[in-house]
Structures are given as structure tokens and as C-alpha cells.
Amino acid sequence: MTVGEVRNILNAGVLCGQDLLDVTEIKSACGADMMSDVLAFVKDQGMLLTGLTNPQVVRTAEMMDINCIVFVRGKTPDPSVVRLADDKRIILLTTEERMYPACGKLYRAGLSEGSSGKATA
């Protein structure tokens, strides 16, 4: 599905990357607050759902080639974090949904975890 569809499903606000919503296809996603887990167990993920809002979330996404981050529980990062993501062309969304229902709604809509699993490189 496109990030635009993700936004509609989660009734999310767009913090940056508005122009990329309908041209960015997401095939898999993961939800985590520990960036170490994202770096360890996620492979080929297009989207990260998290309750963490510090700059390292964007840097982790950058390293993992994740092109969309959804902040759950209505969290909004500092403007400097939004700028950092915007510079890297990473889309930032924010939703009032909590992590579990946010993941559940996307999964039900057909977005699976994809080829995640312990990365053996």
C-alpha cells in the first residue's frame, strides 16, 4: 500500500514528505521503541512505527533504508528531528493510535511484517 493509504487508515497527520505520500509504496512494516531491535531484527522494512521521537529514530531509519516513520500515541518530535527527516526524504506521520491498534489496523489492511526476521546479513 502507499503511505497515503497508511495515513488514511491511521488517520495520521503528515509532518514531512507530503509530496511523497502517493508515490511511496510500503510492502512491510515493524513496530518498536528499541532502535537496537530495529537494527537487529528487521530486514527490508519500508516503515517503522514507534513511540520514540529522538533524532536517532531518523538515523536508524536512514541506516535501514526505511522511508516512512509513524509516531504513535500522538507523539510529535522536535522540529529539528522533522528537518533531519525532511533532508533525508523520510516521511514522518503522527497518529493518535496506540502501537498495538495501529499495527493491527495496518496488518488487517494487508501490510505484513514482510521478510523480517533476525538478519544474518
Add this chain to the structure above:
Amino acid sequence: MIHLRYEVDGSDFVSCGKASEDVKRTLKNIGIPSEIIRKIAIAMYEGEVNMVIHANGGLAEVEILPDRITIVLTDTGKGIPDIPKAMEEGFSTATEAIRELGFGAGMGLPNMKNYSDDLKVESRVGEGTKVTMSFIL
């Protein structure tokens, strides 16, 4: 051969990862395949985070050769008393404050081992740690 050198500022968690970003950009510019770039970027980023949260920063050096890339991370932090223990998944000495930032799950060194083709960790308690990672191209 390309040689890159970065001072990693241990007092600045916000900018942590900049060296890894720069290396990723450089590797992309010289045409390294994206799957290999991702492995290198993740491993170096984990190392950079480790230097910031455990060792008050350090030095990151990257050597790019036609057939391999070597990353050497050197710090003068407190050192690792038990390296085999530190290599175990889930073992961490990070504080709760670090965990609240999303790190300290005890996956740093295991990730670096998983993503690199060779990992060497040398450490002396009270003197510092040297981590050498090699990636075959």
C-alpha cells in the same frame, strides 16, 4: 584507496550517527551495492552509538579498498572486562537513561558481528577498546 577519519563526539547524542551517514553516502557515490552498504552502515552506526553511550566518544577510521572495507573504532573509555559476555545477545551495561533513548538492548556487538565478515574486539579495562570490522566486497 580511500581513507576516512571521524572524531566521534561522546557528549553529543543528537549528532551520533553522522559519521555512519557520511560513510553510507560515500559508499553510495562510489557505486557499492546497496545491500552491502546497508550492512556496513548498520554495523558502523552500532559502533558509533556504542562509543557515545559507553566510552565518551572516540575515533572512527574507514579504509576502502577494491576488495574490502575495514572500519576501526578506537576509544579511551572504561574498557570491556568480559568480551565474550559482551558479545552475548541481550547483555548490556547501559543505564535506564540510555534505554529510554532506544538503545542498550544488548544487541550492539552481536549486530556488528552479524553484519560484518570479520569482527575483532580488543579491550583493556581502564584504557579503552578497539573494534575492527571487515567487509568483503
